Amino acid sequence: MITATAGMPVGDTATGLPRLLPRGGQPEGWHAHTARHGRLPYRGHAGDLIPELSAAGLTGRGGAAFPVGRKLSAVLDAARSRRRAAVVIANGAESEPASDKDATLLWLAPHLVLDGLQLAAEAVGAEAAILYTHANRRRDVGQRLRQAIAERAAAGADRIAVELAEAPPRFLSGQETALVSHLSGGPAIPTFIPPRVTERGLGGDPTLVQNVETLAHLALIARHGPGWFRQVGTEAEPGSMLCTIRRADGTPRITEVPLGMPLRGLIAGPDGQGLLSARAVLIGGYHGSWVPAAEAMGLTLDNHSLAAVGARVGAGILITPPPDRCGLIETAAAVRYLALESAGQCGPCLNGLPRIAAALTEIAVGRQRRQTQGDVERWAGLVTGRGACHHPDGTARFVRSALLTFADEVELHKQGRCSGTSKKPYLPIPRDSARTEEDWI
Amino acid sequence: MSGINSSTALWYASRATGVVALLLITAVVLLGLLVTRQGRLPGLPRFAVTGLHRNLSLIAVVFVALHVLTAVADGYVDIPLTAAVVPLASPYERLWLGLGAVSLDLTIAVIVTSLLRRHLSRRLWRGVHLLAYLSWPVAWLHSITASKDLQHGWLFLLAVACAAVVVIAVVWRLAAAARDVPRAERVGHLMSVMHSRHRMPERTGRP
Amino acid sequence: MSEKLLVNPIECAGHGACAELLPEMITLDEWGFPIVDGRPIPSALERDARAAVSACPTLALRLVRA
Numbered sequence: 062m063i064t065a066t067a068g069m070p071v072g073d074t075a076t077g078l079p080r081l082l083p084r085g086g087q088p089e090g091w092h093a094h095t096a097r098h099g100r101l102p103y104r105g106h107a108g109d110l111i112p113e114l115s116a117a118g119l120t121g122r123g124g125a126a127f128p129v130g131r132k133l134s135a136v137l138d139a140a141r142s143r144r145r146a147a148v149v150i151a152n153g154a155e156s157e158p159a160s161d162k163d164a165t166l167l168w169l170a171p172h173l174v175l176d177g178l179q180l181a182a183e184a185v186g187a188e189a190a191i192l193y194t195h196a197n198r199r200r201d202v203g204q205r206l207r208q209a210i211a212e213r214a215a216a217g218a219d220r221i222a223v224e225l226a227e228a229p230p231r232f233l234s235g236q237e238t239a240l241v242s243h244l245s246g247g248p249a250i251p252t253f254i255p256p257r258v259t260e261r262g263l264g265g266d267p268t269l270v271q272n273v274e275t276l277a278h279l280a281l282i283a284r285h286g287p288g289w290f291r292q293v294g295t296e297a298e299p300g301s302m303l304c305t306i307r308r309a310d311g312t313p314r315i316t317e318v319p320l321g322m323p324l325r326g327l328i329a330g331p332d333g334q335g336l337l338s339a340r341a342v343l344i345g346g347y348h349g350s351w352v353p354a355a356e357a358m359g360l361t362l363d364n365h366s367l368a369a370v371g372a373r374v375g376a377g378i379l380i381t382p383p384p385d386r387c388g389l390i391e392t393a394a395a396v397r398y399l400a401l402e403s404a405g406q407c408g409p410c411l412n413g414l415p416r417i418a419a420a421l422t423e424i425a426v427g428r429q430r431r432q433t434q435g436d437v438e439r440w441a442g443l444v445t446g447r448g449a450c451h452h453p454d455g456t457a458r459f460v461r462s463a464l465l466t467f468a469d470e471v472e473l474h475k476q477g478r479c480s481g482t483s484k485k486p487y488l489p490i491p492r493d494s495a496r497t498e499e500d501w502i
Numbered sequence: 503m504s505g506i507n508s509s510t511a512l513w514y515a516s517r518a519t520g521v522v523a524l525l526l527i528t529a530v531v532l533l534g535l536l537v538t539r540q541g542r543l544p545g546l547p548r549f550a551v552t553g554l555h556r557n558l559s560l561i562a563v564v565f566v567a568l569h570v571l572t573a574v575a576d577g578y579v580d581i582p583l584t585a586a587v588v589p590l591a592s593p594y595e596r597l598w599l600g601l602g603a604v605s606l607d608l609t610i611a612v613i614v615t616s617l618l619r620r621h622l623s624r625r626l627w628r629g630v631h632l633l634a635y636l637s638w639p640v641a642w643l644h645s646i647t648a649s650k651d652l653q654h655g656w657l658f659l660l661a662v663a664c665a666a667v668v669v670i671a672v673v674w675r676l677a678a679a680a681r682d683v684p685r686a687e688r689v690g691h692l693m694s695v696m697h698s699r700h701r702m703p704e705r706t707g708r709p
Numbered sequence: 710m711s712e713k714l715l716v717n718p719i720e721c722a723g724h725g726a727c728a729e730l731l732p733e734m735i736t737l738d739e740w741g742f743p744i745v746d747g748r749p750i751p752s753a754l755e756r757d758a759r760a761a762v763s764a765c766p767t768l769a770l771r772l773v774r775a
Contacts, residue, residue: 248686253717253718253719253720397693404685405686405688406719407719408718408721408740408741409718409740410718411688411692412692412740412742413740414689415693415695419693419697443738443739443744447718447744448718494690495690496686496690497684497687498685537766540767547726547729548724548726548764549729549730549760551726551766552726552766556763627768
């Protein structure tokens, strides 16, 4: 076993991957799945799997990177002390428009996710399991999942019936409390914490919400052990993760990479084209950060490295627009979307995000006034940490990073010029915004 | 028996404190409606609305207590103390006094839950507090029926005025709430305001 | 026991009574919503803090264990 300091990839990054996605790129049915991985190894007792997950250092792959062992322990403890059965929810809402890795995973390897769901349910003594997915994708994931569940039923693989539920196409629908709110029959809008959903969630029961990719890793750790999981990745951030890579042509490419991998390989692409023409990279999607391409080249895919530029790994979204696009125009369009996706419950977010969006539009079309940038900075500070969820925080981070990374562009726009030569929208932004309460249910 | 004696004094005191109590609980209900709309009283700091609502309700309870005790103490008519909270326990004006008891019971529930607010769930506190909307009209009915005082003259006008003011205030409160922008429309509303203010195009970067 | 202030931003409607009663720890932003100092409340301000919590018309302001 090779030991390494934090930040250095452990082991040979080329071997052992991909772990999650089938090599052929074709959807994996029950037989192919069991041929590749064997049947899922139930432990027989609640809690038994948890120390292995902690030893493996598995963290959530939904963006927050919360330690999985700790979360499962919290749910199990709450279930025991409150004498209620837990609920497990596989979060496949993937409400970030630029991300496609969860939908791809559910399409190609649903059984890994469903294995993980059963094992997590056993670990916390849950009696109910729900798989929450997002409609409006290019593929009919629901159909694939119903098929997979039927195959498992025939094989007698599952101990708890899995209920499929669909998320509304809202940016917030993947947020833990919003998810629970929606599954309880209401709108997919966040609720105030306390209480945490791990303590009191769906139906008042301790609820485990885990991203679908996290559950897939869990299913493999249960088979191969924590040591195996740590063979790739870094000491502090072990394992692999699925990334959504978008380069100049905008097409999402899903690839599984070890944590700690140098970004230049991911940004460049197989032909190295991305390296030459990239100006800036968006790391982490619409709650992430823009980073100048030159700086990004020297970074690795782990929070330790990215912290130096104020970025986080998040859900593994890496976007490199082509050089003919203006970063400010793209950001303004995305922030307008983010503002419209506010639940509108909390004063600072409701008031701040539309103002920030309007100001960014001003800057993007070259009509900023003297106070515009100062206003945006002040509002970004005012909205951060003052909502019931992190939507305003993430939006503020995204906006600040844009003004920093595209500072030269801001100056150009002040003079009525723009370095972008194409007005064609690049960042994927859904057309329809929520207008009524029905759009949230 | 003629002339003022202690019994008559007590009887008058009961009627007088009853009128004052009616005025006070009317004011408390009006202030409560103002609180639900986060309204302000002109010239007063913001905390005055909830503060007055709370303080006046406690003063009102004092006057209701005086009203009840003087009525019980007075020997001219037979009203047992239990009639204060047990409806229909009084042989004198059984039904109309009974209304008073009902109203007082509801008021006690509202006040006790409010004093213990920190330890109760929001939903429970709110549910009980809504009983105030029942307590007030029952108290008003008690006022105009339990004694002939409010059935003619100035006191009659006063009773009508109290009812009118409460009805208007409730209608105002419901109408204002109906005009509130629904949650799902709030941000869309603000976005169009923000964008029109700067005379900005709604979309950017679109062909 | 050490306590701190917590505001539920969903219930908060920006009434502002809290800031009047505890200006040392609560200020209002440009939209009328409270910016709350989340540090433990000094004992000298405890009474004012309780008054601020009571004065909130939507029960958004709470005292919790620090």
